[in-house]
Structure formats: C-alpha cells, structure tokens
Amino acid sequence: MVEKEVKSGEHFDVIIVGGGITGAGLLKDICSNGKKVLMIDKHEFMSQTSSRSSKMLHGGIRYLESLDFNLVNEALQEKILWTKLTPKYAKRIPFILPIFKTSKYPFWFYQLGLELYDFLSEYKNGQHQIIRQDEILYYAPDILQLNLKGAGIYFDAVMNDKMIGIHVIKRALNNYQNAVALEKTSITSIKNENDQVRIKTAGENNLELTASDIVFATGPFTDQLLKDLNIPWEDKMLLSRGSHLWLKKDALNIKYPIVIQSYDDRVIFVIPHSDRILVGTTELPYSGDPAKAEITEEEINYLIDEVNFFFPGKKVDKTSIIDSYSGVRPLVKEEGKKHGKVSRTHKLFHPYQNTHVIIGGKYTTFRVMAQDTTKHIFSKNKWSYRENGFFDYL
Ligand SMILES: Cc1cc2nc3c(=O)[nH]c(=O)nc-3n(C[C@H](O)[C@H](O)[C@H](O)COP(=O)(O)OP(=O)(O)OC[C@H]3O[C@@H](n4cnc5c(N)ncnc54)[C@H](O)[C@@H]3O)c2cc1C
Missing domain, CATH: 3.50.50.60 (FAD/NAD(P)-binding domain)
Structure with missing residues (x-):
C-alpha cells in the first residue's frame, strides 16, 4: 500500500x-x-x-423471515457485483439447505422462500433447486438421515473478508x-x-x-x-458476539456449505474453505471491548454438539478444531427485538x-x-x- x-x-x-x-x-x-x-x-x-465475519457475501436468506425484502434485494445485488469485481476473494457457490420433517416450516414454505430469493436477485443469482433425500447424500454423505425430506440448493458467495x-x-x-x-x-x-x-x-x-x-x-x-x-x-447498539470454529478439512465430508437450523432457532453455517471448514455462528449479548471478544467453552461445546447432531456419520471433537475466533455484530437496537431478530x-x-x-x-x-x-x-x-x-x- x-x-x-x-x-x-x-x-x-x-x-x-x-x-x-x-x-x-x-x-x-x-x-x-x-x-x-x-x-x-x-x-x-x-x-x-471485518475480518471476523462468517465470510459470506449473501442476500441473507433468513432475513426473508422478517420480511426484510429491500435488504435482501440490495445485498443480493451487492453480492453479485463483488463476485465479479473480486473473483479471487469472493466465489459464488451452491449452499445446501437440508429440510427435515421437524424443520421450523413445511417443505413448501422453503420452496417458496427460495423462489422469492431468486426473484429478489432479479433472477441474476442462478436458479435454486429442490433435491430429494437420496440426492443430498451426494453433497453431504454424513448428514442426518432421520426425518430428512430433501434440501433446497441456492447460490451465495464465500469470501475472504x-x-x-x-x-x-x-x-x-x-x-x-x-x-x-x-x-x-x-x-x-x-x-x-x-x-x-x-x-x-x-x-x-x-x-x-x-x-x-x-x-x-x-x-x-x-x-x-x-x-x-x-x-x-x-x-x-445491541452488541452481539458471534463465535466460529475452524475444523480440520477431513473432520466432515462435505463439498458445499450446509445451512443447518438448530433446535434453538439459530442458523449455523458449515462452510468448506480450501484447507479447512468454518462452523458458526453463535449469537450472544456482549459488553466490553469488541477487540477482545473471545469464544467461550460453552460456545465451543454448542457448535460441536450441533455439528455432531446434524452429521452423525462423523465424530467431531476438540481435536478436530484448528482455530477459533469471535466478532461483535454492530447491530442497531430496535424496541422489543432480541439479537437474532434485529434488522x-x-x-x-x-x-x-x-x-x-x-x-x-x-x-x-x-x-x-x-x-x-x-x-x-x-x-x-x-x-x-x-x-x-x-x-x-x-
Ligand atoms: C460473527 C459475525 C459474523 C458475521 N458474518 C457476516 C457475513 O457472513 N456476511 C456479512 O455480510 N456480514 C457479516 N457480519 C457483519 C459484518 O462483519 C460487519 O457488519 C462489518 O464487518 C462491520 O464493519 P465495520 O467497518 O463497520 O466495523 P469494524 O470492522 O469493526 O471496523 C471498525 C474499526 O474502528 C476502529 N476503531 C475503534 N476505535 C477507534 C478509535 N478510537 N480510533 C480509530 N479507530 C478506531 C477499529 O479498530 C476497527 O478497525 C458478521 C459479523 C459478525 C460479528
């Protein structure tokens, strides 16, 4: 410079x-x-x-839930722009969203959500797909089979923030x-x-x-x-800490990012990078100096438990962890809204x-x-x- x-x-x-x-x-x-x-x-x-994010350029599929259509539309356009401007640092790839009988919404609802995501990208995002239970094994052979109905595939980008x-x-x-x-x-x-x-x-x-x-x-x-x-x-501000784990590349058998919806209504991304796998994130109230935010033992256990629940074919434990990091989201307070729900x-x-x-x-x-x-x-x-x-x- x-x-x-x-x-x-x-x-x-x-x-x-x-x-x-x-x-x-x-x-x-x-x-x-x-x-x-x-x-x-x-x-x-x-x-x-800015270097402690989940490393995705994304429209934010889960913001559809809060009907934040303008934000999703804006973010999708920006994502598409940066994958073209800095292809070395932002790669468009398919994200797999497994849908279970026990998932929060019925199957048709996810289909509708993905249609809407394509629409909000002004159809520049690459068409989403719905796949059957047996097809998902190609993308994630170790994924939980119990109650699995199929999956949605949509496009977002993985980046070097x-x-x-x-x-x-x-x-x-x-x-x-x-x-x-x-x-x-x-x-x-x-x-x-x-x-x-x-x-x-x-x-x-x-x-x-x-x-x-x-x-x-x-x-x-x-x-x-x-x-x-x-x-x-x-x-x-409503400061919210989010922590991530970097797992060894062979800890899980996945080709593309998997989006899991945890039992506590959190969305956890399991994202393969070139030499390791990123798992995150948590969302917890934070006070103190954001520069000193660190992952806690509880968060490590939570993320490992989630991964083991959704990928029972592999056993992930603390020896699978290469590294970890935490960041603090700069959210703006909104009357009556908790961390995960703030726009x-x-x-x-x-x-x-x-x-x-x-x-x-x-x-x-x-x-x-x-x-x-x-x-x-x-x-x-x-x-x-x-x-x-x-x-x-x-
Ligand atoms: C866990 C987590 C996951 C996320 N994942 C994603 C994601 O996947 N995709 C996405 O789009 N967004 C994501 N975000 C949001 C995104 O990371 C933030 O919105 C963005 O990085 C904020 O950037 P910033 O420049 O505003 O803040 P920062 O990057 O924190 O920059 C603020 C700067 O101010 C400086 N500063 C502080 N005090 C002073 C001072 N006294 N004098 C001079 N400088 C000072 C700091 O050193 C710092 O560098 C995530 C956030 C978190 C926490």
Whole structure:
C-alpha cells in the first residue's frame, strides 16, 4: 500500500474514523469524488469485525423471515457485483439447505422462500433447486438421515473478508493522491469549531488535524468511543458476539456449505474453505471491548454438539478444531427485538451537522452504506457527487 505522510495541522475535507470495511468503502467513495480524505484506525485496517465475519457475501436468506425484502434485494445485488469485481476473494457457490420433517416450516414454505430469493436477485443469482433425500447424500454423505425430506440448493458467495477490504483500500490509496490512511492511530479528542472539527490522535501518530466533516465508521466500538469523546450520544447498539470454529478439512465430508437450523432457532453455517471448514455462528449479548471478544467453552461445546447432531456419520471433537475466533455484530437496537431478530439495515446519525455516525448493516452491503453516508455529506456541503460504478472498483 502507498505510504503517505500526514503533518500535524493539516486540513482534510473528510476524516473517517475506522478502517474496517465501512471505512474502506467511504475512503474509496470520497476520494474518487475529488475530496481530500484521511482514514485512521486504532488497530490495523480490516483487523476487527471485518475480518471476523462468517465470510459470506449473501442476500441473507433468513432475513426473508422478517420480511426484510429491500435488504435482501440490495445485498443480493451487492453480492453479485463483488463476485465479479473480486473473483479471487469472493466465489459464488451452491449452499445446501437440508429440510427435515421437524424443520421450523413445511417443505413448501422453503420452496417458496427460495423462489422469492431468486426473484429478489432479479433472477441474476442462478436458479435454486429442490433435491430429494437420496440426492443430498451426494453433497453431504454424513448428514442426518432421520426425518430428512430433501434440501433446497441456492447460490451465495464465500469470501475472504479481510482481502476484499484491503483491495478497496489499496484502490483508493494507489489511485488517488487525495486519499491518505493511517493504521495504529486512535482518535483521542474532538472539538467542534464553527464549520470544522479539530481532532487529536494518539498511537503511532500524535497529530492535531482539522476537517470539514468527520465520519465514525467504528462498528461495534461506536457507543463507547462516542461517550469517551463526549459527543452527545445515547447508546444505540445491541452488541452481539458471534463465535466460529475452524475444523480440520477431513473432520466432515462435505463439498458445499450446509445451512443447518438448530433446535434453538439459530442458523449455523458449515462452510468448506480450501484447507479447512468454518462452523458458526453463535449469537450472544456482549459488553466490553469488541477487540477482545473471545469464544467461550460453552460456545465451543454448542457448535460441536450441533455439528455432531446434524452429521452423525462423523465424530467431531476438540481435536478436530484448528482455530477459533469471535466478532461483535454492530447491530442497531430496535424496541422489543432480541439479537437474532434485529434488522441488518444500516442507520446514519448526525450528533452535530458535520459529525456523522454510520452503524448497523452487513459486510455485504458496505458499498451502499458508504454511498448513503457520502451522498449526505456531499449534499450538505453542496459538493458534486458521482456514484462509483463497476469500473471504479476494478
Ligand atoms: C460473527 C459475525 C459474523 C458475521 N458474518 C457476516 C457475513 O457472513 N456476511 C456479512 O455480510 N456480514 C457479516 N457480519 C457483519 C459484518 O462483519 C460487519 O457488519 C462489518 O464487518 C462491520 O464493519 P465495520 O467497518 O463497520 O466495523 P469494524 O470492522 O469493526 O471496523 C471498525 C474499526 O474502528 C476502529 N476503531 C475503534 N476505535 C477507534 C478509535 N478510537 N480510533 C480509530 N479507530 C478506531 C477499529 O479498530 C476497527 O478497525 C458478521 C459479523 C459478525 C460479528
């Protein structure tokens, strides 16, 4: 990545706090529209939530349940775009959804859901299929046979979450003189002065900088950070930890991702990657520093039990585990809704007219999150804005 120096006292059009996927999208969108922009991150870029996801670009088949059709449509379009833009890091593959007599909904309901998924992709997703019980053995020979009725096959993508973000940041820094980014640089104070903000940073760079506008793209860190900076802000986040296991490649005999619906109404993905299998995730309330989120013994046992229940042909135990990781979902609170039921749509807040906070959303929809934020800032400042298209991200 191109290294560019930043001097204390420098002024930017926009400063972005947070170098995860949301910050990366913003950096690209703002610099390609001609504005001088700086992105800072307390840690390394793409090292927090954005590299601890379930590594899927997806429409989110389970959000159909909450009738979030706009989100599913938007996410499906974004998924399709990124499989074309970064085929090295995002691969479209079939996902297998086994349906049991004991599943939450009747067989026809899943068929209808998959029809709807195709429709919401504007039929660009690849047509889903319904297969019989004996056919599913080709895809997952060790799957539970008891009460198995068949399966749905639909298309989503498996991705390298860290590398897509790095790709976007590199595109911005390498192609635009007016884009700068600093890692291991934390915002420690902020002052609003008439029509600009003044910030101080610490870490590897102790700087005092000004900007016309500032955006917090700090994911699950947002509530705590804004309080620490004395920005007028009431907690808006419903933090939820999700943990994953990496299993040895031979722990299960599967060719494609399998989507299992657990007894407690959670959806667990079992996804073969090139040299290992990813199993996740859990969804538990979290408080504390998201950078320090870790899997618990209980979560390990839960994930192993689920895998053993749905794949009785193989015995998975702790010796099958290569590694594990946890991330914290930056969900936005909704009155009366629990973690698993909260919408994944993003929200933009403005504690001051030049201070913007983007939270919620999903990895898959980061480009849309960035565009919505940039459009707001540009329209407020009467700057002209051109939406980035396919070729801008290549
Ligand atoms: C378990 C789990 C599974 C998921 N699976 C998927 C999936 O399969 N597909 C999907 O689309 N989405 C998924 N998501 C959602 C997705 O990962 C997140 O929505 C997305 O990564 C959030 O990105 P972000 O840039 O907003 O946050 P982050 O990646 O957390 O970035 C915020 C950045 O802010 C920085 N920061 C914090 N404090 C400061 C400070 N004081 N100064 C400077 N910088 C600071 C942090 O270091 C961090 O890098 C999943 C999330 C989780 C937790």
